[in-house]
Amino acid sequence: MVGFLRFQKLSSLKRVFSGMLIIMTTFFAVFVLPIWMQQIVLLVANNIPAERMETNTELIEHEVYRLNKNIERLNKKLDAFVPKNHYLIVNSTHNEFCLFKGKELVRKGKCSTGSYLLLEKNENEKWLFKTPKGEFKIRSKTTNPVWKKPDWAFIEEGLPVPSPNHNSRFEYGVLGDYALYLGQGYMIHGTLWKRYIGLPVTHGCIRMSDDDLKVAYNKLSIGSKVYIF
Amino acid sequence: MKLNSKHILFVISMGIFMYLMVIAVLSPLRFRNQLHQKALSDSLFMLSINPSFSNPVVKPLVKIEAYKQSLLQLSRFDSIGLSVNLADSSIMLKLKGLVLYDSDVVDFKVDPVLKGLRIAAYLNSFSRPLESVASYSSFQKEPIVVKKAPATPEEALAIATLPDSIPLVPAYFWIELNNGIKLFIVQDDCKSSMERKVKRKYKRDLHRLRIENVFKSALNPSEYHYSPTIIIEINADAAITIFRALPVFTKVSLIF
Numbered sequence: 001m002v003g004f005l006r007f008q009k010l011s012s013l014k015r016v017f018s019g020m021l022i023i024m025t026t027f028f029a030v031f032v033l034p035i036w037m038q039q040i041v042l043l044v045a046n047n048i049p050a051e052r053m054e055t056n057t058e059l060i061e062h063e064v065y066r067l068n069k070n071i072e073r074l075n076k077k078l079d080a081f082v083p084k085n086h087y088l089i090v091n092s093t094h095n096e097f098c099l100f101k102g103k104e105l106v107r108k109g110k111c112s113t114g115s116y117l118l119l120e121k122n123e124n125e126k127w128l129f130k131t132p133k134g135e136f137k138i139r140s141k142t143t144n145p146v147w148k149k150p151d152w153a154f155i156e157e158g159l160p161v162p163s164p165n166h167n168s169r170f171e172y173g174v175l176g177d178y179a180l181y182l183g184q185g186y187m188i189h190g191t192l193w194k195r196y197i198g199l200p201v202t203h204g205c206i207r208m209s210d211d212d213l214k215v216a217y218n219k220l221s222i223g224s225k226v227y228i229f
Numbered sequence: 230m231k232l233n234s235k236h237i238l239f240v241i242s243m244g245i246f247m248y249l250m251v252i253a254v255l256s257p258l259r260f261r262n263q264l265h266q267k268a269l270s271d272s273l274f275m276l277s278i279n280p281s282f283s284n285p286v287v288k289p290l291v292k293i294e295a296y297k298q299s300l301l302q303l304s305r306f307d308s309i310g311l312s313v314n315l316a317d318s319s320i321m322l323k324l325k326g327l328v329l330y331d332s333d334v335v336d337f338k339v340d341p342v343l344k345g346l347r348i349a350a351y352l353n354s355f356s357r358p359l360e361s362v363a364s365y366s367s368f369q370k371e372p373i374v375v376k377k378a379p380a381t382p383e384e385a386l387a388i389a390t391l392p393d394s395i396p397l398v399p400a401y402f403w404i405e406l407n408n409g410i411k412l413f414i415v416q417d418d419c420k421s422s423m424e425r426k427v428k429r430k431y432k433r434d435l436h437r438l439r440i441e442n443v444f445k446s447a448l449n450p451s452e453y454h455y456s457p458t459i460i461i462e463i464n465a466d467a468a469i470t471i472f473r474a475l476p477v478f479t480k481v482s483l484i485f
Contacts, residue, residue: 026242029246030245030246030249031436031440033246033250034249034250034252034253034254034440034443035253035436035439035440035443037250037253037254038253038254038256038257038439038443039341041254041258042257042258042341042342042345043341045258045341045345046341046344046345056281059281060281060284060286060287063279063281063282063284063287063290064286064287064290067287067290067291067293067294068290070294071290071293071294071297074294074297074298074300074301075297077301078297078300078301078304078326080326081304081325081326081327082326082327083327089327089329089330091329091330091470092473092474093469093470093473093474094466094470115374116371116372116373116374117373117374117376118373118374118375118376119376119378120375120376120377120378121378125378128373130371133309133474133476134307134308134309134324135307135324135325155378156378156379156385157379157382157385158378158379158380158381158382158383158384158385159382227324227327227329229309229322229324229329229330229470229474
């Protein structure tokens with residue numbers, strides 16, 4: 001009786017084991033082996049020379065000369081895209097900027113860009129505070145800029161929105177000593193909140209520290225390019 | 230010998246398995262052949278190809294020339310584009326011909342189908358920027374936080390949050406290009422368990438893509454499916470920066 005039970009137990013274990021083996025083999029054969037086979041065949045196929053190779057030394061030398069000349073010409077064309085004067089590159093992911101003149105790096109530092117905060121008043125009134133990406137130009141420059149607060153600045157603080165030219169819209173000294181306008185309401189300016197430089201905290205503008213802003217203001221002129229990515 | 234149901238099942242399974250093997254092997258070869266045929270059918274283009282291009286001394290120069298031509302075309306677009314130079318292991322964001330950002334490629338793996346392309350097919354496919362048709366990332370493209378407008382200044386003070394630095398997230402994304410190539414960009418160093426989890430997801434995605442292609446081709450042999458892959462490992466910060474900077478549909482210049 002004991003022997004019979006042991007046999008029964010063994011045979012059911014064996015069945016489970018062979019069942020698992022079949023499932024694993026099927027899985028391997030269907031999901032893994034075809035891909036391995038594919039890669040092996042491709043490796044073999046890549047080692048079969050398929051093209052007739054030119055060995056005429058004179059022809060090769062001529063081609064190398066021609067190609068090098070062409071590459072040089074293309075490099076010159078590509079280099080011509082680099083602005084000759086000062087320009088600014090802003091990395092909005094890491095909140096960093098680089099000021100260049102031609103290919104020379106003039107200054108590098110931290111800045112602040114859009115917070116990606118979506119302020120929702122209702123279904124129709126929403127503001128996304130992000131810094132736009134792309135190529136911009138300095139449209140105008142000013143010292144001691146005054147901030148004319150837009151509607152969202154009041155809504156964000158839970159205050160009633162005043163009339164368009166109400167006194168409470170104008171704030172002095174909050175944008176630092178200089179501002180460079182990029183258009184569409186976006187600026188490069190300073191801040192009172194210096195400890196947040198390097199963090200994504202703005203409403204879309206680019207904030208810089210006082211020293212960096214002064215250099216940018218002095219080096220960038222109207223028409224200078226600003227690239228934001 | 231008397232055939233029982235087990236034997237029949239075994240024969241059918243073997244048949245299916247062999248069919249899958251044949252399909253798996255033929256799909257990439259047919260894909261490559263399609264690229265070759267596309268180049269050959271362009272008679273005007275074929276006039277510019279000369280036999281010296283396949284010479285090992287000339288070939289790298291021909292590829293560089295094609296890449297530069299592609300970059301020149303990329304610089305004519307208004308939006309940010311991606312330039313992948315596997316010949317000197319670098320990846321760049323470009324806008325109007327200007328390099329906005331560059332990073333080193335730590336490691337890369339080019340699909341054998343692409344590695345084995347004849348020079349005519351290579352030039353026909355990569356002398357101009359490729360367009361992205363789909364993408365996926367393990368992190369948010371725009372990390373938007375929704376905030377309800379407060380009704381009073383007291384409420385505004387109560388919901389005010391301190392700004393935070395960018396949270397480090399495991400970085401992995403892919404871009405599918407219009408000629409079927411899938412560009413996988415993965416972070417190189419995986420220290421945390423979360424990062425390792427994302428890396429495992431990338432490997433699963435890659436394997437799933439290959440298996441799916443085999444099954445799609447098996448079900449519809451006249452329309453074979455194959456997506457050649459280029460896997461690029463870069464640092465996590467670079468991967469996040471690149472993906473967030475690129476527009477949803479971007480253009481890519483490639484050299485390998």
